[in-house]
Amino acid sequence: MNRRPARPKAYAPDPAAPGRCCDMPSCGAPGGYRAPKSRTNLKDYWWFCLDHVRAYNGSWDYYKGMSPAQMEAQLRADTSWDRPSWPLGHIGGSAWDDDMLRDPLRILASNGMHQQRRAPPPNQPPAELRDHLAILDLSWPTTLEAVKTRYKALAKRHHPDANGGSRAAEERLKTINLAYAAVRSHLATEPRLAATG
Numbered sequence: 001m002n003r004r005p006a007r008p009k010a011y012a013p014d015p016a017a018p019g020r021c022c023d024m025p026s027c028g029a030p031g032g033y034r035a036p037k038s039r040t041n042l043k044d045y046w047w048f049c050l051d052h053v054r055a056y057n058g059s060w061d062y063y064k065g066m067s068p069a070q071m072e073a074q075l076r077a078d079t080s081w082d083r084p085s086w087p088l089g090h091i092g093g094s095a096w097d098d099d100m101l102r103d104p105l106r107i108l109a110s111n112g113m114h115q116q117r118r119a120p121p122p123n124q125p126p127a128e129l130r131d132h133l134a135i136l137d138l139s140w141p142t143t144l145e146a147v148k149t150r151y152k153a154l155a156k157r158h159h160p161d162a163n164g165g166s167r168a169a170e171e172r173l174k175t176i177n178l179a180y181a182a183v184r185s186h187l188a189t190e191p192r193l194a195a196t197g
């Protein structure tokens, strides 16, 4: 049994998985899927459940360098509006206590990320975007993708046609349009600022 077993399907759990829970702090699912922590360190893995490894792989550029807690906070911020929240697994509220957030699995203490993780991430948006983000009900940092999704939903909800031709709805939609344009152009010109803080 020295040979590593082949993976039968693309999305079958990795047979070499260490049998622990998904590295997302509040996810209680088995962490059967590996994801390299960075491009330069492809032998060091997070272990995620299928949902979380898909989210991670689909957003590699955005999530690289973030801890699972930061990724999860971002996922929740992006998905909590008008859509079901990211599944929280089975740990419950205790997953969010300070120790869990600091270093839930003691996986960061050894690789130099611990110090960075203890301080809250510098998530202050640029001052000129604060009001616009509030109008769009978005937290910071955010992504172009999240802003577009949010805008589409808001535009649909506040469209005058959906509100009996209401003037108030028309005014709200104008405000939303302005906020969207401002945030979008900021992200388009400085795409990495939002992700790296």
Ligand SMILES: [Zn+2]
Pocket (backbone or CB within 6 Å): 022, 023, 024, 027, 028, 029, 048, 049, 050, 051, 052
């Ligand atoms: Zn998970």
